[in-house]
Amino acid sequence: xxxxxxxxxxxxxxxxxxxxxxxxxxxxxxxxxxxxxxxxxxxxxxxxxxxxxxxxxxxxxxxxxxxxxxxxxxxxxxxxxxxxxxxxxxxxxxxxxxxxxxxxxxxxxxxxxxxxxxxxxxxxxxxxxxxxxxxxxxxxxxxxxxxxxxxxxxxxxxxxxxxxxxxxxxxxxxxxxxxxxxxxxxxxxxxxxxxxxxxxxxxxxxxxxxxxxxxxxxxxxxxxxxxxxxxxxxxxxxxxxxxxxxxxxxxxxxxxxxxxxxxxxxxxxxxxxxxxxxxxxxxxxxxxxxxxxxxxxxxxxxxxxxxxxxxxxxxxxxxxxxxxxxxxxxxxxxxxxxxxxxxxxxxxxxxxxxxxxxxxxxxxxxxxxxxxxxxxxxxxxxxxxxxxxxxxxxxxxxxxxxxxxxxxxxxxxxxxxxxxxxxxxxxxxxxxxxxxxxxxxxxxxxxxxxxxxxxxxxxxxxxxxxxxxxxxxxxxxxxxxxxxxxxxxxxxxxxxxxxxxxxxxxxxxxxxxxxxxxxxxxxxxxxxxxxxxxxxx
Amino acid sequence: xxxxxxxxxxxxxxxxxxxxxxxxxxxxxxxxxxxxxxxxxxxxxxxxxxxxxxxxxxxxxxxxxxxxxxxxxxxxxxxxxxxxxxxxxxxxxxxxxxxxxxxxxxxxxxxxxxxxxxxxxxxxxxxxxxxxxxxxxxxxxxxxxxxxxxxxxxxxxxxxxxxxxxxxxxxxxxxxxxxxxxxxxxxxxxxxxxxxxxxxxxxxxxxxxxxxxxxxxxxxxxxxxxxxxxxxxxxxxxxxxxxxxxxxxxxxxxxxxxxxxxxxxxxxxxxxxxxxxxxxxxxxxxxxxxxxxxxxxxxxxxxxxxxxxxxxxxxxxxxxxxxxxxxxxxxxxxxxxxxxxxxxxxxxxxxxxxxxxxxxxxxxxxxxxxxxxxxxxxxxxxxxxxxxxxxxxxxxxxxxxxxxxxxxxxxxxxxxxxxxxxxxxxxxxxxxxxxxxxxxxxxxx
Numbered sequence: 001x002x003x004x005x006x007x008x009x010x011x012x013x014x015x016x017x018x019x020x021x022x023x024x025x026x027x028x029x030x031x032x033x034x035x036x037x038x039x040x041x042x043x044x045x046x047x048x049x050x051x052x053x054x055x056x057x058x059x060x061x062x063x064x065x066x067x068x069x070x071x072x073x074x075x076x077x078x079x080x081x082x083x084x085x086x087x088x089x090x091x092x093x094x095x096x097x098x099x100x101x102x103x104x105x106x107x108x109x110x111x112x113x114x115x116x117x118x119x120x121x122x123x124x125x126x127x128x129x130x131x132x133x134x135x136x137x138x139x140x141x142x143x144x145x146x147x148x149x150x151x152x153x154x155x156x157x158x159x160x161x162x163x164x165x166x167x168x169x170x171x172x173x174x175x176x177x178x179x180x181x182x183x184x185x186x187x188x189x190x191x192x193x194x195x196x197x198x199x200x201x202x203x204x205x206x207x208x209x210x211x212x213x214x215x216x217x218x219x220x221x222x223x224x225x226x227x228x229x230x231x232x233x234x235x236x237x238x239x240x241x242x243x244x245x246x247x248x249x250x251x252x253x254x255x256x257x258x259x260x261x262x263x264x265x266x267x268x269x270x271x272x273x274x275x276x277x278x279x280x281x282x283x284x285x286x287x288x289x290x291x292x293x294x295x296x297x298x299x300x301x302x303x304x305x306x307x308x309x310x311x312x313x314x315x316x317x318x319x320x321x322x323x324x325x326x327x328x329x330x331x332x333x334x335x336x337x338x339x340x341x342x343x344x345x346x347x348x349x350x351x352x353x354x355x356x357x358x359x360x361x362x363x364x365x366x367x368x369x370x371x372x373x374x375x376x377x378x379x380x381x382x383x384x385x386x387x388x389x390x391x392x393x394x395x396x397x398x399x400x401x402x403x404x405x406x407x408x409x410x411x412x413x414x415x416x417x418x419x420x421x422x423x424x425x426x427x428x429x430x431x432x433x434x435x436x437x438x439x440x441x442x443x444x445x446x447x448x449x450x451x452x453x454x455x456x457x458x459x460x461x462x463x464x465x466x467x468x469x470x471x472x473x474x475x476x477x478x479x480x481x482x483x484x485x486x487x488x489x490x491x492x493x494x495x496x497x498x499x500x501x502x503x504x505x506x507x508x509x510x511x512x513x514x515x516x517x518x519x520x521x522x523x524x525x526x527x528x529x530x531x532x533x534x535x536x537x
Numbered sequence: 538x539x540x541x542x543x544x545x546x547x548x549x550x551x552x553x554x555x556x557x558x559x560x561x562x563x564x565x566x567x568x569x570x571x572x573x574x575x576x577x578x579x580x581x582x583x584x585x586x587x588x589x590x591x592x593x594x595x596x597x598x599x600x601x602x603x604x605x606x607x608x609x610x611x612x613x614x615x616x617x618x619x620x621x622x623x624x625x626x627x628x629x630x631x632x633x634x635x636x637x638x639x640x641x642x643x644x645x646x647x648x649x650x651x652x653x654x655x656x657x658x659x660x661x662x663x664x665x666x667x668x669x670x671x672x673x674x675x676x677x678x679x680x681x682x683x684x685x686x687x688x689x690x691x692x693x694x695x696x697x698x699x700x701x702x703x704x705x706x707x708x709x710x711x712x713x714x715x716x717x718x719x720x721x722x723x724x725x726x727x728x729x730x731x732x733x734x735x736x737x738x739x740x741x742x743x744x745x746x747x748x749x750x751x752x753x754x755x756x757x758x759x760x761x762x763x764x765x766x767x768x769x770x771x772x773x774x775x776x777x778x779x780x781x782x783x784x785x786x787x788x789x790x791x792x793x794x795x796x797x798x799x800x801x802x803x804x805x806x807x808x809x810x811x812x813x814x815x816x817x818x819x820x821x822x823x824x825x826x827x828x829x830x831x832x833x834x835x836x837x838x839x840x841x842x843x844x845x846x847x848x849x850x851x852x853x854x855x856x857x858x859x860x861x862x863x864x865x866x867x868x869x870x871x872x873x874x875x876x877x878x879x880x881x882x883x884x885x886x887x888x889x890x891x892x893x894x895x896x897x898x899x900x901x902x903x904x905x906x907x908x909x910x911x912x913x914x915x916x917x918x919x920x921x922x923x924x925x926x927x928x929x930x931x932x933x934x935x936x937x938x939x940x941x942x943x944x945x946x947x948x949x950x951x952x953x954x955x956x957x958x959x960x961x962x963x964x965x966x967x968x969x970x971x972x973x974x975x976x977x978x979x980x981x982x
Contacts, residue, residue, distance in 0.1 A: 011787075011811060019620045023816065023823040024719055045603075049830065056623055056826040076550035079599050083650045101626055162557065163838075163848070167863075182860060216756070336759050341804045344758040349805075453560065480563035487562040491553035494603035495837040498596065502830030506720070506859050509827070516720070517861040527838050528564055530724075530851045532865040 014058075014104070021057050024180075029513040030058065034104075036129040036512045037061045041114045041144070042068070043094035045492050046160045047134040048080040049501025051098050054508060061106040062098070063128075066091035067113035077494045115140045118147065125153065130508050132156045135492075138407060138436040145170060145404035154511045157403060158504045161435065162488025164428045165500035165525030168537070169507060169518055170403045175309040176396040177388055178515045185279050187331035187351075187393065190224050191238055192284055194330065194354050200346070201225070211257050211265055218339040218347050219272035220280075226252045226273070227281060238281060248281065249274045268338040284327050286320060293397050294320065304373050308380045311373070312388045313395070315365035319358070329358030329389040359389040398520050406537045407436075412471040414535060422478055425524045425533035430476070431485045434464035447489030457486045496527050551576060554605050557847050566846040575845045579605045580651075583844050586672040587611045588661060588688060590637040592824055593678025593715050595627045596833030598645050601676075602652045604841045609645075610672070612657040612664075613638040618785075624826040661688055662964070666695055669710070674843060676713045676836055680822065682742055683911060683962050685714060686878075689727065689735035690963035693879045696730050704730045711850075713839050715832040719823040724835035725854045725870065726843070729879060732853045733870040736878035740906045741870075745820075760808040763800040764817045767793045784819035793818060831857060877908070877967040885972045886956070888945065895926060895948060896941040902958065909962070916957040916966075919949045923957070945971075 015022060022030055036059050040047050043066045051062055068074075068090045075081050080097040081090065091109035099107045110117060110124075114136070117124055125131055131148055133141065136157060148155040154171040193201065201224050206214060230239060230248045239245045252273050256264045286294070293299060294317040298310050306314075320326060332355025334348055363385040370377055388395075418426030438446050438460050446456040461482050468476055476482075503523065510518040522535045558575045585606055587597050590613035601609055615637050617628045627644040628637070638656035645654045657664075661684055669675070669691055679685050689712060697708040712727040714735065727734050752758070753765045772782055772793070783789050794814040801809045815821060835855060842850045854870040857863075875884040888898075895915075902910040915926040926948060927937045940948060950956075952973040959966045 013619070015812075016619050018623050019812070019815075020821070020824040021623055021826075023812070023821065024825060052626060053826040053830050056626055058623070072549035073552045077553050077603055079603060079648065082648060100629070102622075103630075180860060182858075339758065340756045341758055341806075344756075345805050348758075447556070447560075450560075484562050484564055487556065487560045489556045489560075491556040493553055493557065493838075493841075495600045495834045495841060498600050498830055498834035499838070502827045502834060503859065503863050505830070506825070506827035507863070516859075519862045523863050528848050530835060530838070530855050530865075530867050532863065534862055 018058060025509075025513050025515050029515050032513045033509065034058055034060050037063070037127060038508065038512075039063045039065060039125060039128045039131045041065045041131070041133040042135055043078070043080070043090045044134045044160075045074075045078040045494055045497035046158050046165075046501050046504075047132070048078055048094050048098060049498050050132055050134070050156075050158065050505045050508065051094075052080070052101065053502055053505030055098055055101045055105045055107075057509070058102060058104050059512075061108075062095075063107070064091040064095050064109040065112065065114045065117055066094070066109070067111060067116065077492050077497065079494075115143070118143060122147070126151060128153055130154045130156060130511055132158065132504065132508065134158045134160075138440055141436075142404045142407050145402055145407075149402050149404070155403065156504055156508055156511075158500055159432065160492050160497040160500045161432060162485065162491050162493065163496055163527035164432065164485075164488075165496055165503075165523075165527065166429070166432055167500060167504050167507065167519065167523040168403060169400065169511070169521045171398075171400040171511065173400065174398045174511065174514075174518060175307075176510075176514055176517060177309070177391050179391070179394045179396050179517050180515065181394055184394075185282075186333075186335050187284075188220055188280050188334065189284050189327075189330065190220070190227055190280060191282070192327070193224070196354065197350050200350055206255065211267075214257055215265070215267040215269060216338070216340040216343060217269055218344055219269045219276055219337050220334065220347060221343075222252065222255070222269055222273040223276055223280060226255060238283060239277075245277050245281070249277050252277075272337055286326065286328055287393060290328070290393060290395050293395055296397070302369060302373055304375065306373060306375075308384065311369050311375075311380060312362070312366060312385060315362045315369055315385070316388070316392060318365045319362045328392040329362060330354040331390055331393065332356070333390075355389065356386075359386045362389055396517055398518070400521060401537060409471075411537050412473060414537065415471055416473045418535075419473060419476075425526050425531060426535065427478070427481050428524050428526055429522065429535065430464060430467070431481055433467055434460055434482075435485060435490075437463040437467060445490035447486035449489070453486050453489070457483055460486055493527075496525070499525060499527070551605055558845055562847075564848060566842075566849050568846060575847075576605060579841075579844050580607050582608075583673045584608045584610070584671055585840065585844075586669070586675045587678065588675065588684070589613055589678035589680075590625075590627075590641040590656075591615065591621065591678065591680070592624045592826075592829040593717065593833050593836075594637070595625045595641055596830050597676055597678050597715075597837060598627070598641055598654060600833055600837035601840060602645055602649045602654070604837060606840075606844070607652045609652070610655045610657060611638050611642060612659065612661055613641075614658060614660050624824060624829050626826070661691075665964075666691065670695065672710060674711055674713070674840055676715070676840055678715050678833065678836075680716075682909075685735050686739075686962040687964060688712070689714075689729075690878045690965060692727075693729045693734055694965050711843050713836045713843075715836040717824065717828045717832050719825065720828055720858060720860045722828050722832035722857045723855060724832050724839065724851070724857070726839050726851045727853065733872045734876065734879045737873040737876045737880075738854075738870050739909055742909075744906070757800065757804055757806060760797070760801055760806055760810075760813055761817055763797040763804070763806060763809055764793065764814050766800055767796040768818060771796055782818065784815070790815055790818055828857070828859070831859075873907075877969070878963065884967075884969050886969045887972045887974055889974050891946065891973075891975070892944050894942055894944055898945060899927065899941075910958065910960045911962055912960065914959040916959075917948070917950055918955045918957065924949070 018030060038059055040051055043064050070081050070085045070088050070090050072086055075083060080094045085093040089111040091111050095107050095109040131153055152172050157168045159166045201221050204221050206225055230251055239248045252270060256267050256270045258264050293313055299313045299317060302311060302314050330351060332352045334351055363382050366380050366385055370379055418424040446460040447453045464476055507518050510516045519534060520536055522537050525532050585601060587594055587609060590611050616634055617632045617637055619633055621628055627641045632640045636658040638658045642654035642656035645652055677685055692710050692712050697705045699705050709729055715724050748762055748765050753762050757763050777792055794811050797809050797814060839851050842848045852869050854868055856866045874880055875882045877884055899913060902908050902913050912929040914928040917924050917926055925937060926940055928934055950971055954971045956969045956971055957966050
């Protein structure tokens with residue numbers, strides 16, 4: 001009955017468990033995640049929600065630092081503190097309950113206030129991949145920010161305050177090779193085909209083909225043929241204006257075979273070529289963002305300390321300057337298109353083998369550079385270089401700013417500009433900074449106690465006015481928001497914490513895996529209207 | 538526990554939620570009523586239904602319970618699988634094979650004292666209006682579009698109108714719908730009869746990726762084409778176990794993998810991997826804990842707003858994507874006047890040519906982006922008499938099968954004929970009016 005079962009390509013338990021996420025960040029991303037150690041300061045609801053979304057996908061290890069004892073309010077909004085834990089160590093209980101989520105993850109805790117820990121054990125944070133702080137008061141925030149900036153460890157600061165959420169990422173520099181863009185323009189080189197491709201396309205003779213063949217030539221070749229014709233008639237230029245592109249489309253349309261009655265046949269490949277005029281007929285150049293990376297000082301002037309990303313960037317720069325006259329390595333993949341198998345696969349292999357050749361050249365540069373820099377030759381593998389070349393057009397570098405600097409002197413143009421619109425989400429940033437200032441002055445949060453709401457409104461308003469004067473911004477137009485923030489009285493609502501926690505966890509995963517573009521650098525969630533905004537400080 | 542009073546022995550537990558509910562604020566819902574005890578209402582009166590106890594459902598249950606809701610029902614027919622554990626955080630390895638709804642309910646009830654989650658291990662279609670009537674709010678965390686459309690249609694059909702034709706507010710059960718795919722998601726609020734329903738915006742769902750049969754059979758180019766070839770053509774022909782394909786049976790997947798690999802090497806196609814084969818065979822949608830957490834949180838916040846009136850709810854659609862930074866976009870999806878489910882105007886179906894066969898009409902109902910029917914059964918009102926044209930199931934299928942090859946004209950369908958359509962996407966039938974546009978001779982000068 002059953003045919004002999006072929007042997008199963010062994011899938012590990014782990015790859016089965018993580019299957020749905022491996023389809024996003026791949027095995028390499030997973031390895032990076034499993035090697036990461038994260039530290040959470042304060043096991044608030046936001047904090048444990050962040051850890052939850054890191055532990056489930058299998059982060060290597062976590063440590064919770066929190067000196068607080070659990071209150072009833074904590075239990076009311078935090079899923080990882082159980083009902084009988086009142087009065088116990090918040091760090092300890094949260095660690096225990098979080099560890100139940102995934103046996104692959106290690107976790108421990110320090111039942112101590114982070115500020116005291118930082119003082120007694122200044123090297124404590126040195127070994128973490130990322131440090132996350134939730135509801136950290138400004139004074140400690142500044143200390144941590146400076147410490148982690150100097151250690152070059154990314155820092156994620158988050159808060160859920162009533163219906164408002166806040167996430168700030170701090171890193172000195174963050175590099176991404178795999179950005180996974182939603183829409184990618186294919187790298188076809190039709191303006192400047194490499195010799196093998198040109199030769200291949202030149203041998204195709206559309207005119208002598210019968211319909212069946214004619215309708216199965218990949219659109220890339222069709223487009224190239226008519227583009228060449230168009231260029232011959234137009235001093236070798238590429239069509240640029242809408243009118244010029246339209247005339248190229250017309251030219252392609254004229255090539256569609258007709259039946260005896262002169263009615264055009266259905267040739268999908270020609271339709272695809274016509275559609276592709278817009279995005280595929282463009283000069284192959286180094287995009288400005290990548291140019292900036294190649295021209296960066298840390299790329300041009302490598303040192304023995306340089307990281308692999310920058311060594312590969314320099315090798316890429318050498319390639320662009322040398323072998324390929326201002327062009328990046330060929331990506332090596334083409335989209336699917338109407339074609340017969342043989343023609344499609346030949347074309348695909350053409351691009352693929354050129355990509356391999358280009359990557360090989362870049363790899364040679366890398367090896368030379370490693371040698372010159374006295375770094376071990378296995379620092380960067382050929383596989384790393386291939387990946388780097390494949391994604392060269394989407395390379396992404398962000399240079400961060402220090403949170404400590406921001407606390408001392410925020411980006412006032414940013415704030416002033418946003419204040420011109422009284423409905424701007426920026427208002428919540430100002431409010432949260434006002435709350436920090438309030439806490440620094442009074443050691444409580446505005447509206448924390450029921451009988452203090454009214455007097456706190458005036459006090460918070462004064463704090464915010466002072467801040468705005470310091471920033472050189474005009475007076476604050478709306479008292480409503482001050483009132484609203486005092487209503488919250490530092491309430492942490494679970495659904496807001498869960499929103500912020502989910503977002504912050506994914507940003508942390510981006511920082512760990514160096515895949516996908518992280519937030520730059522401040523995110524505000526307004527739960528009242530369900531809007532969000534991102535600002536650069 | 539008596540239901541009238543808070544059986545909480547923790548006096549301060551809900552202090553965070555209380556601040557929002559008991560203190561006045563400048564941005565409150567304009568119709569907010571502070572004379573009632575809102576916290577008492579959500580804790581003791583408000584009944585919520587969560588549909589789905591998967592990636593979104595687990596999160597929804599936790600979020601709702603920690604916002605103060607204590608009477609929650611959850612429906613899910615599925616059992617727990619290993620690949621759920623990377624995000625469905627109420628489940629452990631030992632729970633594999635057990636009912637999602639039951640395990641989730643048990644976990645919640647033991648972690649949060651006073652919270653009563655009632656599990657239903659069944660399909661939503663197993664219950665009728667009398668079941669759905671008991672809830673104040675329905676929240677969906679589904680991956681199935683058909684199930685979403687069904688419950689949407691059910692809730693819309695439960696609305697009642699008074700003698701003046703005005704919608705009766707007490708008959709409205711708001712629906713909150715969440716959806717995720719990888720790093721993308723959406724959360725929306727549907728007030729049946731007032732804001733856009735699922736059916737109004739059906740074209741928002743991306744069409745399923747399909748490959749033309751001739752490509753699969755004759756000109757494969759992608760590894761997916763080779764896998765589809767084995768799945769669609771070779772399995773039927775060779776049928777190694779004499780059963781339909783079971784994507785969860787490793788020997789099935791392995792067989793497809795090996796055969797697809799053969800075909801790929803025959804055509805020189807690279808990239809057939811076991812993971813890809815699984816993905817294509819089971820139509821796997823990537824999923825990660827964080828996106829589910831975010832979307833569920835957004836849905837729960839809206840549930841809290843709707844139930845407590847502490848703020849106006851989202852109006853009415855939020856899109857989320859954290860591939861590049863964190864992007865959200867909030868907008869008002871619009872109602873469709875002739876929506877098949879909630880529209881006030883009857884929908885017309887334009888037939889552009891004569892001689893259309895019934896089977897072509899059925900294909901049209903399935904392919905139209907705004908209708909997307911699954912397996913419609915058709916009845917027509919001809920001369921005030923109801924005539925069954927086609928029913929996709931049972932003995933009546935055999936009796937009506939011959940009609941498929943007949944033209945609409947032969948079946949007696951005319952301009953203005955009302956077509957009654959029954960489909961899996963709705964618990965009730967929909968009526969379409971046929972409009973025949975005479976074929977125009979396209980004579981270009």
